[in-house]
Amino acid sequence: MLLHILALAGTSAAQFFDTTGGFRPFGAGFNRGAYPQDFSVVGPELEAVHDSQTPPTGLAVDKDLNIYLTYPRNSGQTPNNVVICTGFNSEEPWPSAEIQNCTAGQDPSTCFLNVQNVVLDSIGQLWVVDSGIPYYTATMSGAEAIYGGAKIMSFNQTTSEHIRTYVIPQELLAHSMNANDVRINNTLGTNGYAFITDESTNSSILAINLDDGSAVRRLLNTSVVRADEKYVGSYDGNLIYTWNGTKKGYSTTGADGIALASGNFYWGVLASRRFYYISQSVMIDTSLSDDEVLAAVQDPGQCGSEQAGFTADDEGRVYILASEQNAIYYVDTAYPVDETVNGIPGNSTGLVPAENYVVKTLVRNGMIQHADSAAILDGWLYFNTNQLELSPSRQYNNTDNRKGPFRSFRVWIGRGPAI
């Protein structure tokens, strides 16, 4: 090192510039920023599991390792709304071809209008969440859900048979409700609860009692579900606005990704770098006022990325799909954790208090191009990618800069699902 400094001291200023591209002043591993490709790839290898020709938003994996994807109709019709993957490049409509398209005059609670995600619960049922916003209105400003169309439906994973439908009550569809994601806790209450994020601009969170179908809508239009004012994200090194032709705007997408862990409900606000959690029992307690529910929301600090998807494992670890960072983050919500934080040893027991949450990176890799949904099974975390930020509404003059195929991957975590 000494010789090196002496050498530099003896040269003229112009010769400080290295044009060979192969110059590492202090040797590999000792410095950063010597090469343009000095981005760190973090974590274990990604294993490709499926290629989609069009961008998928939702993903589930059933107990037999079948992969399901959703192709929503937010920017127009898609042939199939929900599919099961039958090979690396092949798919079939699921649970049937007939259910994929509501037809004129059909009861919209019996067919798919605009399914956003599909998830597996802990008792072998697959659930779909349908925003109920038909494809022919979805791209219009102020698009509204159709009553009956906005719903969750459960199916038997073994037989694909429909089990039950819970329609979102008419009065909860006000203020442009836009159901985006769902998670089920089968052991909460008498017959379980479903939790749904409403990603509309006003935004809110719903809980549906799976026993009697009654529903509550909480946190409507509060700061913990609304986007940041004039939010600007970044993606692959470019800044992301919304565009209508040459008219510039800002994403206003609200509460989006969800996970259930440690008896809490976790969510992120998409057009922000914020995430929160609240006790599931508080969310379902209809005797509480809206102010009491808002006061119970926990704020563990920002997570450094826009995020569209969350999932959780059986040890209380919540995973955050960090689209701005080509990464998947994680945060431990229950002890033990890796290190002492604020004086609390990592080998403690119980739940981690919000102020001690430390978000970390599980994987970071150029192949993670807007991971959107994730599911955990048999030690693997599965996720899909869809390049959302490169889609027409987020690109200048509505150019579609997405370049498929859109790959789904899995990464080894050695843990099982929370739910």
Ligand SMILES: *[C@@H]1O[C@H](CO)[C@@H](O)[C@H](O)[C@H]1NC(C)=O
């Ligand atoms: C759904 O409707 C679209 C448009 O009419 C059609 O292209 C597609 O094949 C239909 N899907 C199924 C599964 O029938």
Ligand SMILES: *[C@@H]1O[C@H](CO)[C@@H](O)[C@H](O)[C@H]1NC(C)=O
């Ligand atoms: C885009 O702008 C056009 C023309 O001003 C308008 O009619 C349309 O509703 C806008 N689209 C959205 C999604 O806001």
Ligand SMILES: *[C@@H]1O[C@H](CO)[C@@H](O)[C@H](O)[C@H]1NC(C)=O
């Ligand atoms: C699904 O169907 C199988 C075969 O009929 C049955 O054994 C199982 O109990 C069903 N599961 C659910 C969750 O209904």
Ligand SMILES: *[C@@H]1O[C@H](CO)[C@@H](O)[C@H](O)[C@H]1NC(C)=O
């Ligand atoms: C929010 O709710 C208000 C009141 O219902 C409604 O006028 C407005 O259109 C909603 N905002 C958006 C962006 O949907």
Ligand SMILES: *[C@@H]1O[C@H](CO)[C@@H](O)[C@H](O)[C@H]1NC(C)=O
């Ligand atoms: C929602 O909140 C925003 C920002 O605080 C406010 O401007 C707007 O009036 C509210 N809308 C409704 C429907 O309450």
Ligand SMILES: *[C@@H]1O[C@H](CO)[C@@H](O)[C@H](O)[C@H]1NC(C)=O
């Ligand atoms: C589901 O609810 C039960 C009963 O309240 C609770 O013990 C459990 O922790 C919840 N599951 C998760 C993953 O949060």
Ligand SMILES: *[C@@H]1O[C@H](CO)[C@@H](O)[C@H](O)[C@H]1NC(C)=O
């Ligand atoms: C945590 O580790 C410390 C130091 O190794 C030990 O003294 C303590 O008993 C451990 N606590 C638990 C709950 O395991």
Ligand SMILES: *[C@@H]1O[C@H](CO)[C@@H](O)[C@H](O)[C@H]1NC(C)=O
């Ligand atoms: C925007 O795209 C349209 C075609 O979709 C094109 O005609 C127009 O010239 C473009 N405008 C600008 C400012 O690039």
